[in-house]
Amino acid sequence: MHTFLASGRDADVFVVGPGRVLRRYRDGSDVAPEVAVMAHVGRHGFPVPTVFRSEGPDLEMEHLDGxxxxxxxxxxxxxxxxxxxxxxxxxxxxxxxxxxxxxxxxxxxxxxxxxxxxxxxxxxxxxxxxxxxxxxxxxxxxxxxxxxxxxxxxxxxxxxxxxxxxxxxxxxxxxxxxxxxxxxxxxxxxxxxxxxxxxxxxxxxxxxxxxxxxx
The missing domain is CATH 3.90.1200 (Aminoglycoside 3'-phosphotransferase; Chain: A, domain 2)
Known part of the structure; x- marks a missing residue:
């Protein structure tokens, strides 16, 4: 069950479970390139959200506080x-x-x-x-x-x-x-x-x- 959380200029965000959100591009763009960059900078200690799953336009990641x-x-x-x-x-x-x-x-x-x-x-x-x-x-x-x-x-x-x-x-x-x-x-x-x-x-x-x- 997805609960709508917010909309940006090119994506919608849903709560998909405890501590998890799903961001979905409305134009269907593939998230793979940005996931690769996030993983790269994250390995070097740069602050990015933890990614749990990515597929096509969908990026499931941690629901951050603040x-x-x-x-x-x-x-x-x-x-x-x-x-x-x-x-x-x-x-x-x-x-x-x-x-x-x-x-x-x-x-x-x-x-x-x-x-x-x-x-x-x-x-x-x-x-x-x-x-x-x-x-x-x-x-x-x-x-x-x-x-x-x-x-x-x-x-x-x-x-x-x-x-x-x-x-x-x-x-x-x-x-x-x-x-x-x-x-x-x-x-x-x-x-x-x-x-x-x-x-x-x-x-x-x-x-x-x-x-x-x-x-």
């Missing part, structure tokens, strides 16, 4: 500078892990979607979820995408915008790599994201301009 960093920010349960420190530390730890397989010199494991809604603040510490976009590449791209996503929220006409701008400032002060070296590549990736709304796509240039102005 809330997302985004919800904690909305609820004022975490300070922006502390949240930024966690984001920067996750980047630093992830990029220290050797990539899978044969890659070029300078390649590292990248998450490519590391932002507050993908960080769970559990009793055991922060855990990074949603590894669908993970790849090998330059750390500067990963940092640029995180900064750009924060900047996108900062230019949105929403109540969260000022808090996102504050978080962006703190993140830029702590980021382990430059957020502008590969900003054009980050903009290109975000522009091709099918889950973004027309409004979000329309303000992408403003977000990039804001980020450049802050660095």
């Amino acid at each position: 809330t997302t960093m985004l919800q904690a920010l909305v609820n004022d349960d975490i300070r922006s500078d502390d949240a930024a420190s966690i984001l920067a530390d996750l980047h630093r730890r992830l990029h220290a892990i050797p990539p899978m397989g044969m890659t070029s010199v300078g390649q590292h494991v990248l998450h490519l979607d590391l932002h507050p809604d993908n960080v769970l603040l559990t009793s055991g510490g922060p855990v990074l979820i949603d590894w669908r976009n993970a790849a090998a590449g330059a750390p500067e791209l990963d940092v640029a995408l995180s900064a750009l996503i924060l900047a996108q929220v900062a230019v949105e006409p929403i109540d969260m915008a000022p808090r996102a701008a504050e978080l962006l400032d703190h993140f830029l002060a702590r980021a382990p790599d430059s957020p502008t070296v590969m900003l054009d590549d980050a903009v290109h990736i975000r522009a091709g994201n099918p889950t973004l709304t027309p409004g979000e796509l329309g303000r992408l240039g403003s977000a990039a301009d804001l980020l450049r102005a802050k660095v």
